[in-house]
Every structure is written in C-alpha cells, then in structure tokens.
Amino acid sequence: MANTGVAQVNIQNLNTSITPVSATGNDTATTTFCECGEAILILNCVAVSSSGIMVPVLGGSVDGGTTYVALVPTTGSAMPAISATGLTTYRYKNLPPKVRTQWTKTSGTSVSVDVTLIGLHPVDSTLASAV
Numbered sequence: 187m188a189n190t191g192v193a194q195v196n197i198q199n200l201n202t203s204i205t206p207v208s209a210t211g212n213d214t215a216t217t218t219f220c221e222c223g224e225a226i227l228i229l230n231c232v233a234v235s236s237s238g239i240m241v242p243v244l245g246g247s248v249d250g251g252t253t254y255v256a257l258v259p260t261t262g263s264a265m266p267a268i269s270a271t272g273l274t275t276y277r278y279k280n281l282p283p284k285v286r287t288q289w290t291k292t293s294g295t296s297v298s299v300d301v302t303l304i305g306l307h308p309v310d311s312t313l314a315s316a317v
Contacts, residue, residue, distance in 0.1 A: 196220055198306035200287045205263040206296035207240050207289060213301075214279050215251050222305030225278045227259075229270050230300040238294030241267040242301070246282040254286065268297055281305060 201213050227244055242265050245254035259276040260267065268274070287301045 191235070194307065196222060198285075198303045198305070199301070200285070200303055201228070201299060201301040203298040203300040206233065206235065206298045207255045207291060208296040210289065210291045212245065212254075212288040213286045214246075214248065215254075215284050219281070219303070219305060220287065221283045221309040222281045223279065223307035223309075225303055225305045228302045228304070229265075229274045229276075230302075231245075231269060231271050231274075231297060231316055232300055233296075233298040234270060234285065234294070235297070236295035237269065238297040239267045240294045240297045240299065241265070241290045241292060242280065242299065243266045243288045244276075244303070245286050247284040247286075247290045248282045251275045251284050254288065256288070257285075267292060268299055269294075270286070 196219060197220050229242060243256045246257045247254045250276050257278055265276060285303065
C-alpha cells in the first residue's frame with residue numbers, strides 16, 4: 187500500500203435491504219473485498235414487519251468461498267438479534283479476503299437490514315479508496 191498520507195478504506199454494501207429477510211439464509215459473498223487489518227460493520231434496520239427478528243453474523247472465508255466461519259467482533263460477544271429499526275455497529279480485526287452476511291430468522295414476518303462493511307488498512311490497496 188502506498189503511503190499517501192490519507193487513510194485507505196474499502197467500503198462494501200453486503201445487503202441493501204431491498205428484499206426483506208423472511209427466512210434463514212446468507213448474502214452472496216463480496217468478491218471485491220480484500221483482507222483488512224480492521225473493519226466496521228454497520229447494520230441499519232429500516233423496517234420490521236410483524237415482530238420480525240433476525241440474528242446476523244459476519245461470515246469470513248479464507249479458502250475462496252468454499253467454507254465460511256462466523257467472525258467474532260472485537261468486543262468478544264456475538265451480535266444480538268435485530269428486532270427494531272435503528273443503527274448498530276461492530277468492530278472486527280484481521281478480516282479474511284471474502285466475507286458475507288449470514289442470518290438466522292427466529293420469528294415474525296420479516297426484517298429489512300442494510301449492511302455496510304468498511305474495511306480499514308486493506309492489505310491490497312488496489313481495491314481501496316483514499317478518504
């Protein structure tokens with residue numbers, strides 16, 4: 187990474203909340219993300235129908251997307267269930283090169299969540315933008 191005097195970031199939208207989450211599942215993994223020293227995951231719940239509740243997980247893969255493991259936020263605690271509109275953020279360290287959101291739908295009709303991942307200090311700056 188070139189030393190440009192500005193922070194390098196990689197911003198990816200993992201879930202656009204266009205389609206409400208109504209069953210357990212996962213998003214298609216981002217192919218443009220790169221390994222990062224730190225990252226911030228922002229979950230913005232924009233709609234809840236009939237007491238919908240989902241439990242999100244950030245999954246990471248080091249084998250090109252064959253297998254995914256749940257990544258634990260640096261707080262050491264799992265992400266809580268989302269059941270109300272609002273914003274929640276989590277910090278991660280040392281993200282692998284391929285990530286996706288995964289979730290368990292626990293009750294209700296549906297939840298719409300916009301998920302954005304901001305990678306800080308990318309290992310490969312070709313995918314990064316200076317801010």
